[in-house]
Amino acid sequence: MPRSNGTSPSISLALERHLAVNLFGTYGVTQAFLPLLTRSRGAIVNVLSVTAFAALPLIPAYSISKAAAFSLSQSLRALLAGRGMRVHAVLTGPVDTDMSRGLDIPKASPESVARAIFDGVEKGEEDIFPDPMSQSMAESWRSGAAKALERQYAALVEAKPVKTAA
Numbered sequence: 651m652p653r654s655n656g657t658s659p660s661i662s663l664a665l666e667r668h669l670a671v672n673l674f675g676t677y678g679v680t681q682a683f684l685p686l687l688t689r690s691r692g693a694i695v696n697v698l699s700v701t702a703f704a705a706l707p708l709i710p711a712y713s714i715s716k717a718a719a720f721s722l723s724q725s726l727r728a729l730l731a732g733r734g735m736r737v738h739a740v741l742t743g744p745v746d747t748d749m750s751r752g753l754d755i756p757k758a759s760p761e762s763v764a765r766a767i768f769d770g771v772e773k774g775e776e777d778i779f780p781d782p783m784s785q786s787m788a789e790s791w792r793s794g795a796a797k798a799l800e801r802q803y804a805a806l807v808e809a810k811p812v813k814t815a816a
Contacts, residue, residue: 661711668715676719680726691734693771696723700741700784703791727776728804738776740767741791743783758782 676696687694702720705713720739727737744750746757758781766780777797779788791797 664711665714668711669718672712672715673718673722677722687735688730688733693736693738694723694726694730695738695740695767695771695778696720697740697742697767698723700743700787702739702741703787724800724804728800728807731804732807736771736774736776738767738771738778740770740778740780741784743781745781756783 680694686692696719698720699712699716701709701713702716705717720741723737723739727739730737742758742763744753744755744757745763746759750757763780767778770778770780777788777791779785779791
């Protein structure tokens with residue numbers, strides 16, 4: 651039975667599960683490897699989704715968690731730049747995986763997406779759009795107001811250590 655606010659217990663449970671994996675899991679793994687990544691001046695690559703930009707109502711919990719993980723990626727990008735680290739956000743469109751198998755839409759192969767991710771990291775792209783659907787929005791994202799705001803916010807960050815203990 652939906653609640654008066656339009657949610658249901660199953661949606662709340664799904665949101666908790668998706669946030670646990672896509673936000674808190676990503677954060678935990680990043681924190682665990684941060685000392686090694688800092689020493690090696692490594693890179694963080696977070697595989698997200700274009701649903702971080704606009705929620706897909708069929709999968710609201712997934713969309714919300716990917717938007718939160720994208721915000722985490724943007725924050726880490728600004729906070730870790732002073733340590734010589736790069737943070738890449740991969741914004742995929744539909745990929746031919748178990749999750750999208752039942753959808754009758756064009757999908758990129760996992761192999762082509764993986765190749766495009768490696769190419770994007772090699773080119774130093776902050777935001778990687780690794781498939782035809784996501785590539786169609788890449789230029790408007792890179793030249794848009796939201797990306798400009800991200801850059802303005804990043805400029806506010808002083809190059810100082812990030813506390814890793816929560």
